[in-house]
Amino acid sequence: MDNLIIKPSYVTLFNCIGAACEDSCCSDWTITFDKKSYKNTIKNPQLAAIAKIAFVEIKTDADRWAQIKLNPQGTCPFVNEHKLCNIHAKAGEKALSDTCRTYPRTHNIFGGTKYESLSLSCPEVARLVLFNQDAFQFDVNTSGIKRQSSPSPLWLEKTYEYSLDLLINLGLDWQQALMAIGFLIKVSDQVRQDELPISEIDKRFQQLKLFAESKLITEQYQKxxxxxxxxxxxxxxxxxxxxxxxxxxxxxxxxxxxxxxxxxxxxxxxxxxxxxxxxxxxxxxxxxxxxxxxxxxxxxxxxxxxxxxxxxxxxxxxxxxxxxxxxxxxxxxxxxxxxxxxxxxxxxxxxxxxxxxxxxxxxxxxxxxxxxxxxxxxxxxxxxxxxxxxxxx
Structure with missing residues (x-):
């Protein structure tokens, strides 16, 4: 069976706004270059002059071979007068380091399923997540990879799904939904430590649904x-x-x-x-x-x-x-x-x-x-x- 890729719409909708960004990731960040990207940049005739002053070799490993030395203003030397990247402009997106090419994209893999996301440390991501009405439409597709993966712990997957349900489907204010999730977490932790059977997570979730319907969670939060x-x-x-x-x-x-x-x-x-x-x-x-x-x-x-x-x-x-x-x-x-x-x-x-x-x-x-x-x-x-x-x- 093919592994899955889950992608919320905020990932699909995202586009870097470049010079219009109010807090550019080209400034004040630690920017690392993998070995291949570093070698290609210093050999590029249109970039070599800047590269001589822009890089510090660290050679931690092949993925962290060099680091950008920011200028006195805290900006990457490859950023031009239009606040755009000269590497991207002169050599194309494929020439970028893995750090620059992927940020703010990120992902987790659980049980073979890849969950794609974006980092909220990017202003444009925050704008999408917080305000775009279509941000949380989810697409599920097969990855085309049939690689065997260790299953994610059942207690974790149940708690993840039930936490989403408690937040979205019970009509609770966000503070009360958080408290309900806390009650669920208490049982999940006991299951994780083999103090309770896995069925107790299901039981607690059903109890919390009843508590929400009877306004008991609201009353407990108010107290x-x-x-x-x-x-x-x-x-x-x-x-x-x-x-x-x-x-x-x-x-x-x-x-x-x-x-x-x-x-x-x-x-x-x-x-x-x-x-x-x-x-x-x-x-x-x-x-x-x-x-x-x-x-x-x-x-x-x-x-x-x-x-x-x-x-x-x-x-x-x-x-x-x-x-x-x-x-x-x-x-x-x-x-x-x-x-x-x-x-x-x-x-x-x-x-x-x-x-x-x-x-x-x-x-x-x-x-x-x-x-x-x-x-x-x-x-x-x-x-x-x-x-x-x-x-x-």
């Missing part, structure tokens, strides 16, 4: 208390790590976000979570009235893109907690920008999601660091995780 101190600690620590890790933290785009956050500091220049949460209720939510499914789309993207709850540690609880944290951080950024601008444009929304994911999707150490932060903040249960999303009692 979770507002706890500003853990929120404050989590936001301070994660945002600090983001600032230190972000390759563009001194560029105007990131600086504008920091300036928005600074407006909500107190007289001692301390961040105020109450002020951020008030800004969400007063400015951000009214501005998002035309985008009521914004976080539903983001969570749908995250579940599909990461094949949730897959994570390298194989601990579904960790994947769930990070997903909640992602929603919390983006919500805080949206709140700050909405307060500063007294509203939110589509560009503002794209910026908040995209800036965060430049680090979140590309730096493993950042994800490890924020997971440690959540543990230190006492975010070690479903109610504690969900309390990050409460903005008032």
């Amino acid at each position: 979770i208390p507002y706890t500003p101190q853990p929120q404050m600690r989590a936001f301070l620590s994660v945002h600090d790590q983001l600032c230190k890790s972000h390759s563009r933290s001194l560029r105007p785009r990131f600086t504008s976000l920091n300036e928005a956050i600074a407006l909500l500091c107190n007289e001692q220049n301390d961040y105020q979570i109450d002020a951020l949460n008030n800004a969400w209720d007063e400015y951000a939510m009214p501005a998002l009235v035309n985008h009521p499914d914004l976080f539903d789309r983001y969570i749908l993207y995250s579940i599909y893109h990461n094949h949730f709850p897959f994570i390298d540690t194989q601990q579904p609880w960790v994947a769930f907690r990070l997903l909640v944290l992602d929603c919390f951080m983006v919500r805080c950024y949206l709140s700050a920008v909405a307060y500063k601008n007294k509203g939110l444009s589509e560009s503002d929304i794209v910026m908040c999601f995209q800036i965060y994911h430049v680090v979140r999707q590309h730096q493993v150490k950042f994800s490890e660091g924020i997971n440690e932060t959540l543990q230190e903040c006492g975010i070690d249960s479903i109610p504690a995780a969900m309390s990050l999303l409460k903005t008032a009692n």
Whole structure:
């Protein structure tokens, strides 16, 4: 039987907008060249002069043979005065390194099935995922490859499918859908550790459907208390790590976000979570009235893109907690920008999601660091995780 390729429409619809991009991947990124692309570039008579100053050989392996030395402005030397790539212009797309040719395209393979996706660290991808009405139409095709593959764990596949169902089909607000997914994750983790049979995942899913229909999940979410101190600690620590890790933290785009956050500091220049949460209720939510499914789309993207709850540690609880944290951080950024601008444009929304994911999707150490932060903040249960999303009692 042929293996499958699953592709959402946002992958098909994507086209690089080149010079029009507000945060080009040709600047402030680590750009590596494989050996073949490197050799071809330095031998190309139209590119050789630039290549002499553009490359630093690292020879880690054949896929990471050289690295671009960015100019003083933080831009790739091959970018021309029109903000377009000279390699692409003079030698064609096939001459690009694998890094430049594929970004922001990415994929996962589970049980022989290839799940194609795009990285939200690209502004144009964020725009498609968050706003294009056709973004989540899925095509399933055979790959033409009959290669034998190890099956994906059944607990993972069931949890992935049921998480999508809980988000999309039960009519829950996104926060309540996340909490339902958390209840599912708790059982999945026990199944993963052979503490419960696989049938318990099916049973829990059916229970959660009944709980949703009877409004019990809504009631349970409403009972979770507002706890500003853990929120404050989590936001301070994660945002600090983001600032230190972000390759563009001194560029105007990131600086504008920091300036928005600074407006909500107190007289001692301390961040105020109450002020951020008030800004969400007063400015951000009214501005998002035309985008009521914004976080539903983001969570749908995250579940599909990461094949949730897959994570390298194989601990579904960790994947769930990070997903909640992602929603919390983006919500805080949206709140700050909405307060500063007294509203939110589509560009503002794209910026908040995209800036965060430049680090979140590309730096493993950042994800490890924020997971440690959540543990230190006492975010070690479903109610504690969900309390990050409460903005008032």
